Amino acid sequence: MTEPQFEKIALVGIGLIGSSLARVIRREGLAKHIAISTRSAATLKRAEELGLGDSYSTDAKEAVRDADLVIVSVPVGSSGAVAEEIAPALKQGAILTDVGSTKGSVIAQMAPHVPAGVHFIPGHPLAGTEKSGPDAGFADLFENRWCIFTPLPGTDPAALEKLSSFWRACGSNVDVMDAEHHDRVLAIVSHLPHIIAYNIVGTASDLEEVAEGEVIKYAASGFRDFTRLAASDPTMWRDVCLHNKDAILEMLARFSEDLAYLQKAVRWGDGEKLFDLFTRTRAVRRSIIEAGQEVDVPDFGRQVVAHPPKS
Ligand SMILES: NC(=O)c1ccc[n+]([C@@H]2O[C@H](COP(=O)([O-])OP(=O)(O)OC[C@H]3O[C@@H](n4cnc5c(N)ncnc54)[C@H](O)[C@@H]3O)[C@@H](O)[C@H]2O)c1
Numbered sequence: 001m002t003e004p005q006f007e008k009i010a011l012v013g014i015g016l017i018g019s020s021l022a023r024v025i026r027r028e029g030l031a032k033h034i035a036i037s038t039r040s041a042a043t044l045k046r047a048e049e050l051g052l053g054d055s056y057s058t059d060a061k062e063a064v065r066d067a068d069l070v071i072v073s074v075p076v077g078s079s080g081a082v083a084e085e086i087a088p089a090l091k092q093g094a095i096l097t098d099v100g101s102t103k104g105s106v107i108a109q110m111a112p113h114v115p116a117g118v119h120f121i122p123g124h125p126l127a128g129t130e131k132s133g134p135d136a137g138f139a140d141l142f143e144n145r146w147c148i149f150t151p152l153p154g155t156d157p158a159a160l161e162k163l164s165s166f167w168r169a170c171g172s173n174v175d176v177m178d179a180e181h182h183d184r185v186l187a188i189v190s191h192l193p194h195i196i197a198y199n200i201v202g203t204a205s206d207l208e209e210v211a212e213g214e215v216i217k218y219a220a221s222g223f224r225d226f227t228r229l230a231a232s233d234p235t236m237w238r239d240v241c242l243h244n245k246d247a248i249l250e251m252l253a254r255f256s257e258d259l260a261y262l263q264k265a266v267r268w269g270d271g272e273k274l275f276d277l278f279t280r281t282r283a284v285r286r287s288i289i290e291a292g293q294e295v296d297v298p299d300f301g302r303q304v305v306a307h308p309p310k311s
């Protein structure tokens with residue numbers, strides 16, 4: 001437990017990320033009061049049953065009133081509407097942040113609504129699972145993971161440091177970059193892997209000779225790894241695709257070229273090319289593991305590569 005960093009933190013959106021934040025804020029004693037708001041009354045009720053906060057409302061304005069830190073954790077396509085809704089109730093001097101997987105679009109949607117005197121600092125914790133909703137969150141989610149900020153020009157350094165210190169207290173390492181760079185990096189390391197997973201699982205389930213029953217019955221562990229990603233929340237990933245379109249299309253074009261190269265190597269029986277590529281990619285996996293640590297996720301037996309522990 002540390003000293004509370006904030007009198008009141010408001011969480012708008014209480015799914016996987018919002019509820020993980022609520023749990024770690026409570027565990028670490030980072031706020032005297034946690035106010036929770038979400039659009040759906042059923043989700044809010046569940047959050048209350050789980051005891052995630054101190055006050056609950058479907059009215060986001062009510063939740064953010066007097067809050068020193070407001071964290072918006074909704075699908076990226078809803079961030080503009082949420083910013084517009086809460087703007088009139090934000091306290092002067094408050095920090096407003098988000099956790100969205102895309103940053104350029106979130107800034108374009110939210111920034112125009114942010115009143116003068118409120119510190120808007122976009123953020124993105126690189127931590128998650130394929131699950132969603134308030135039951136899916138857990139306090140350790142952000143432990144040894146990166147949280148990236150994409151501050152706008154003129155951001156108050158003291159506010160950025162205060163938010164960084166909050167995320168460090170949640171267990172994360174923090175980094176700063178511009179939104180465009182963030183969106184290109186995340187397109188290759190996160191968005192493309194999900195699109196590829198959705199595609200391969202879709203193709204397999206479309207193939208008549210491996211009709212559903214056989215896909216399930218004979219799913220080898222490589223395919224199972226893809227099904228985990230392909231089980232991720234459809235709303236969240238629809239929004240990511242729609243809101244990071246340019247970077248995703250750029251990376252998909254590059255990916256398709258490389259796939260064609262691989263296809264040619266298979267067609268022409270070019271074992272040397274295949275062996276060289278597979279050797280190079282194995283080295284990438286090894287260096288990720290050497291730089292970080294492996295975490296077992298009990299209910300799926302999967303391994304997640306986390307980032308290096310904090311020094
Ligand atoms: N799931 C991940 O792995 C992951 C990781 C990092 C960042 N993110 C980002 O975090 C955000 C939330 O993702 P999640 O995984 O927690 O999703 P989730 O589906 O688990 O939760 C979303 C929450 O937002 C609420 N919501 C939706 N529209 C709303 C609106 N208009 N107003 C108020 N509340 C609304 C839902 O009721 C729910 O409580 C997304 O922007 C996502 O891109 C997700």
Ligand SMILES: O=C(O)C(=O)C[C@]1(C(=O)O)C=C[C@@H](O)C=C1
Pocket residue numbers: 100101125126127128129130189190191229232
């Ligand atoms: O591990 C997973 O299941 C995730 O999808 C987490 C993941 C990722 O791609 O690494 C997904 C989206 C985010 O914005 C950040 C993290």
